[in-house]
Amino acid sequence: MSPILKKHVPLAALFLCACTLWNCGNHSTDSTTASATVEGNTANVSLRLDYSTPPLLDSLVLDCYGTDTLHYVHSADNPNFSLELFPSDSWNFKAKIYANGALMQMGELETKLSAGTAVNLSIQMHPVVGFVFVEIPLGLKNDAGITSGSMKLKSATDQYEIPMEQTVDGAVFKSDMLKLGCEYEMEILLFNQEGKAVYSVSDKFTLTEDSPVPELTLNSLRSQVALAIKAAEERRVEITIPLKAGYRRPQVDDLLITEFYAGASKSDTTQYEFIEIYNGSTDTLILDDCAIGATSSGSIRYLPLTISEIAPRQVLVLGDASKDITPPLYVNTESWNDITNTKGSIVLKCDGETLDSLYYATEPDSLHANVVPSAGSKSNTSTQLNLAQWENRLDSTAWYLGKPTPGEIATGD
Known part of the structure; x- marks a missing residue:
């Protein structure tokens, strides 16, 4: 399972992105993938941007020049544009992709549009600059004691020093846009509270039109470092440097209950109950003797987990095995009883010790003045x-109530 962190903490531990330089050229009407005749005085255009998704993607921008001048802005997750345009012998489409707060990719296409046609177009996007984005997992408790850090980048003509930014369970470095066609040396230093460098890593890479896109991945400060060079989608070479192993049984505050959905509608076959837990440590945790307990029919029944371990920053979704609609990836308990909707308890135990627990209700009661909010029987709403x-x-x-998001972790305010 590869969950997505919303707002978000990406789950890869250390990611380096560097884009190569391309010339943005005009495309002829050969880029038209489909055309049909329809009634009307305008042309219906479906246009898609084809691009490799960079980290820190901000927005997609499309400018159209023809019988009119039009400007469109889409969010990062929507590469498709639906347009209704007046006919012209020359419509020019210029697309831009912004990432890390700056223009990163461009593409252009020119074509003729006739009245009463429906056309599918595609613009191939080309990177024009690069930047470095590094994410390092520290865990929720930051056991390594990292309080600051720096990333140094150096080429033959330029050098940069980027400070560390702290996140909920890690740290990030991100550079401004870099010159291309250069070789860069990179050094990362992490410091503890006394200012002592407790970790360092270095690498070298060259950005040219024909060079591969380098990726440096740090899975955990206490597990292993993998240096990967990706030359193409179909070819990948990895070199692994072992460090101190991080493979152990969980302790208090290592595993957290991060979401639960108790009010799945029985009349909606797309909904299913689940409990979500998150490994907030920097180690792979052994789950051999772990169980989740949830209130059902007035009592708590503990359900052993069927998965043996959970990787750092991984999300585990425990779903209802009795219903065919539950995705197989989320059936991670030996059995399941319906969780009570209005109020109840959820407890996570490993090796007989309670690691996390909560009491939820639609409103406080005489025994619980402060409760985790419950959606009750409200459909399609989880806590x-x-x-x-x-x-x-x-x-x-x-806590807050919202649309169920199994496998995703919310980190915003």
Whole structure:
């Protein structure tokens, strides 16, 4: 399972992106993939941007020049544009992709549009600059004690020093846009509270039109470093440098209950109950003797987990095995009883020790003045933890109700 962190903490531990330089050329009407005649005085155009997704993608912009001048902006997850345009012998489409706060990719296409036609077009996007984005996992408890860091980039003509930015469970470095056609040396240093360098890593890469896109991946400060060079989609070479192993049984605050959905509609075959847990440590945790307990029919029944381990920053979704609609990837318990909707408890135990627990209800009661909010019988609504407030998770303000997002972690305010 490869969950997505919303707002978000990407789950790869250390990611280096560097884009090569291409010339943005005009495309003829050969880029038209389909055309049909329809009634009307305008042309219906479906246009898609083809691009390799960079990290920190901001927005997609399309400018259209013909019988009129039009400007469109789409969010990062929508590469498709649907247009209704007046006929012209020359419509020019210029597309731009912004990432890391700057223009990163461009593409252009020119074509003729006739009245009453429906056309499918595609613009091939080409990177014009590059940048470095590094993400390092530290874990929610930051056991390594990393408080600051720096990333140095050096070419024959330029050098940069980028400070570390702290996230909920890690750290990131991100450079401004870089010159291309250069060889870069990279050095990352991480410091503890006393200012002592406790970790360092270095690499060298060259950015040219024909060079591969280098990726440096750090899975965990205490597990292993993998240096990967990706020359093409179909070819990948990896060199692994072993470090101190991080493979152990979980302790308190290693595993967190981050979401639960108890009010799945029985009349909606797309909904299913689930409980979500998150490994906030930097180690792979052994789950051999772990179980999840949930209130069902007034009592808590513990369900052993069927998965043996969970990797750092991985999300595990425990779903209802009794229903065919539950995705097989989420059937991670030996059995399941329906979770009570209005109020109840959820407890995660490993080796007989309670690692995390919560009490949820639609409103406080005489025994519980502060409760995790429950959606009750409200359909298509789950209770989710804001990971940025994980240390205050016994407070109701650390939780919110929203559309179920199994496998995704919310980290915003």
